[in-house]
Amino acid sequence: MAQQQLRQRQRQTFRERRDFLTEYSDSQLIERFRLDHAGILYVTDLVRDALGSRTARNKDLSPEMKVAITLWYLATGKMQLCSSDDFGTSQPTVSRAITQTLEALAQRDNFRRFINFPLTQQELQQKQEQFMQVAGFPGVVGVVDGTHIRIIAPREHEAEYVNRKRFHSINVQVVFYATYYRILDIVAKWPGSVNDASLQ
Structure with a gap:
């Protein structure tokens, strides 16, 4: 039994x-x-x-x-x-x-298909030289900033997506090169209420 x-x-x-x-x-x-x-x-x-x-x-x-x-x-x-x-x-x-x-x-293979981060010493040095020419700042490969992308108000956790300018958004972190306005990396997962300092 x-x-x-x-x-x-x-x-x-x-x-x-x-x-x-x-x-x-x-x-x-x-x-x-x-x-x-x-x-x-x-x-x-x-x-x-x-x-x-x-x-x-x-x-x-x-x-x-x-x-x-x-x-x-x-x-x-x-x-x-x-x-x-x-x-x-x-x-x-x-x-x-x-x-x-x-x-x-x-x-x-998937990573390199969408993100082309400089991996060799030669690539890193080239990117650093380009930023040096733009701003005179040494040792920079890419720069990072955040931007708010407006979205339709979600049904769940709606208040979390309201940013400091009072509209619904996703706080997106973008890393880009010195030339050609090329985007190196994007992180698009944070609700609009999240402070830029918290992005990673």
């Missing part, structure tokens, strides 16, 4: 997983994930091989679902437990999906 109860407790139950790509329109996807259908598939294709199933289990998350979970988490800042409720998965599964997806996106 005790063994039978133990087996019943150990038996996994699977909640129905939602198919967000067919459930929502492009505008609804952008509101929730910050990307439309094509954008989500584009990101998924970048990391599909790295996110493929490592097990033979038939309930393993697809690469599309792992990317969707990660985008949802990054776009909304919702706790992983809330995300697990939204997606019909366990919190540990959400945590693993986010970790795997971020690690895959941070791989050198």
Whole structure:
């Protein structure tokens, strides 16, 4: 009797997983994930091989679902437990999906496709010389500043997105080179109420 109860407790139950790509329109996807259908598939294709199933289990998350979970988490800042409720998965599964997806996106090939930070000593020296010519300031590779990008008021945590100028925004950190107005890096995750000194 005790063994039978133990087996019943150990038996996994699977909640129905939602198919967000067919459930929502492009505008609804952008509101929730910050990307439309094509954008989500584009990101998924970048990391599909790295996110493929490592097990033979038939309930393993697809690469599309792992990317969707990660985008949802990054776009909304919702706790992983809330995300697990939204997606019909366990919190540990959400945590693993986010970790795997971020690690895959941070791989050198993906990183270099979108961000071209100078890595060699020659590149670093060239950027430093360019800034020296512009402002006479030595040892600078890139400069950083913040800017507020106006957004539609979100449904959740609306007050956090109101900046000091009283409109809804995301406080975006931008790093750029001395020449050609080239953007080196962007961090677009902070609500408008966050002070520039807190950006990183």
